[in-house]
Amino acid sequence: MRNHEVTTEQDLLDAAGKISEPGWARRPVWRYDRTRIQSPAFRIKEWDYYLVMNGEYGAAFTLSDDGYIGLQSVSLLNFRERWEHTETVLTPFPMGKMKMPASSGEGTVTYRDKRLRLSFRVEGSRRMISCDFRDFWQGKPLYCEIALDQPKMDTMTIATPWGRGKAFYYNQKVNCMPAEGYLSFDEKTCWFSPEKDYGTLDWGRGVWTYDNTWYWSSGNGTVGGKPFGFNLGYGFGDTSAATENILFYEGKGHKLDDVTFHIPADDYMKPWRFTSSDGRFEMEFEPVLDRSASMSALVVSSDQHQVFGKMSGRAVLDDGRFIELKDFLCFAEKVHNRY
Numbered sequence: 296m297r298n299h300e301v302t303t304e305q306d307l308l309d310a311a312g313k314i315s316e317p318g319w320a321r322r323p324v325w326r327y328d329r330t331r332i333q334s335p336a337f338r339i340k341e342w343d344y345y346l347v348m349n350g351e352y353g354a355a356f357t358l359s360d361d362g363y364i365g366l367q368s369v370s371l372l373n374f375r376e377r378w379e380h381t382e383t384v385l386t387p388f389p390m391g392k393m394k395m396p397a398s399s400g401e402g403t404v405t406y407r408d409k410r411l412r413l414s415f416r417v418e419g420s421r422r423m424i425s426c427d428f429r430d431f432w433q434g435k436p437l438y439c440e441i442a443l444d445q446p447k448m449d450t451m452t453i454a455t456p457w458g459r460g461k462a463f464y465y466n467q468k469v470n471c472m473p474a475e476g477y478l479s480f481d482e483k484t485c486w487f488s489p490e491k492d493y494g495t496l497d498w499g500r501g502v503w504t505y506d507n508t509w510y511w512s513s514g515n516g517t518v519g520g521k522p523f524g525f526n527l528g529y530g531f532g533d534t535s536a537a538t539e540n541i542l543f544y545e546g547k548g549h550k551l552d553d554v555t556f557h558i559p560a561d562d563y564m565k566p567w568r569f570t571s572s573d574g575r576f577e578m579e580f581e582p583v584l585d586r587s588a589s590m591s592a593l594v595v596s597s598d599q600h601q602v603f604g605k606m607s608g609r610a611v612l613d614d615g616r617f618i619e620l621k622d623f624l625c626f627a628e629k630v631h632n633r634y
Contacts, residue, residue: 298537298550300323307454312461314454317386321449321548323467327397327500333461334502337362337388343404345424346513347441347474348624350487351375353603354439354478357422358415360393361634367406367413369428370436370613371480374603374624379586380432384411389560397429399467399498409482419599420445422472422496431480442474442489443494445469449548451541459531462502464532469496469542470524471515491517494525506633507531512569514606514625518582518618521545525610525625527554527569527576540576542610542618549613551575557628562598563587567627568589569570569608571618578608578620580627 299318308323309315309377312333315325339594342359354373359365365386384406396402396417397601405414410430416423431437451468471491491514493515509530516523524543531539540551553572559565567580582604589598612618 296297298552299537300537300550301454306331306463308463312392314456314463316464316596317454317456317533319454319537319539319541319550323399323450323452325452325454325465327465329391329397329417329500332482332502335362336390338462338502339391339500340503341393341458341500342366342497343395343399344427344499345415345422345443345494347424347443347478347487347492347494348374348488348625349474349485349492350624352478353594354415354441354485355381356415356574358393358395358406358413360389360391362390363388364634365389365393365406367411369411369413369426369431371432371478371615372584372603374583377541377584379584381588382411382428382431383512383585384408384430389619395500399469410588420447422494424476424500425532433481436497437478437480439476439478440476443472443474443496444489445472448546448548450544451539451548453528453531453537453539456535457501457535458504460504460505463500464499464503464531466497466499466501466506466515466539467528467533469498470513470526471522474497475521485592493522495524508629508631510629512556512565512625512627514623516623518544518620518623523618525576527551527556527627530552541578541610542573544618556627563602563629567602567604569606569627576608578606578610580604580625581607581622595634596632597634598627598631603625
């Protein structure tokens with residue numbers, strides 16, 4: 296059944312090393328155990344990614360163990376002046392040494408070297424992001440201490456096979472987390488207020504195939520005095536059991552079918568359109584900032600466009616209520632990786 300909702304707690308992988316019950320859930324009902332994966336350690340990918348935004352600034356943080364390479368990254372986004380800067384630290388062959396937590400709901404993961412200290416901590420219903428990045432840009436450091444509250448609410452959790460082998464994608468997206476704290480760079484401090492600013496978590500574990508193109512969009516804000524967010528995506532494995540397209544309103548998830556990103560072929564900064572197979576997400580997207588990155592080294596290559604901008608249009612909840620968006624800050628991306 297398409298958009299099969301899984302409610303029974305179970306091991307993620309069966310005895311053959313494949314997804315036990317593909318589908319989506321409102322919380323992490325699957326138990327992840329790295330030792331059950333029947334693929335080489337260099338093929339396992341584990342990551343935690345946080346994005347925190349207000350109307351003028353944003354920051355993204357990544358800690359990851361991608362098997363034969365570790366990628367630790369910090370991005371500073373300035374929507375008002377339309378610029379961004381990203382610094383990435385690469386580490387060879389971590390293959391489990393990062394000790395990424397097996398659950399999104401607990402644990403601490405930290406990376407530290409002479410230049411960067413980046414830590415994610417889960418303390419009950421609160422997530423803490425702590426960063427000290429020396430010589431982040433132009434010889435100037437970046438600091439942040441940000442807390443994200445995660446009230447009891449639905450999330451998008453999905454377990455998806457990937458190809459005919461033992462590759463799989465296990466992922467949780469947590470939207471609409473009120474953000475509190477600060478980020479400091481170049482003698483300027485950006486404050487996040489839980490009354491109006493939000494953070495997003497992308498928590499992923501899996502074994503990927505070599506050559507992939509994916510699409511992902513996410514946004515959080517306040518509509519009608521209530522938290523509203525969305526997560527859209529495709530290209531991540533075999534979605535015949537479920538998509539990861541969903542709306543969040545007042546803490547409840549409203550599941551969508553297929554959503555298509557219509558991206559101008561010649562320029563990512565031209566307006567995009569979003570359409571849905573069920574007619575419940577019809578939007579225009581006006582880009583503000585393209586966080587683009589590309590690299591190629593022997594058999595590894597990446598072409599990324601994470602475009603931040605403003606969404607306008609109509610979304611429809613499960614009960615038929617309309618959510619009208621106007622200049623709703625969010626991002627949408629297209630990424631092609633060979634790794």
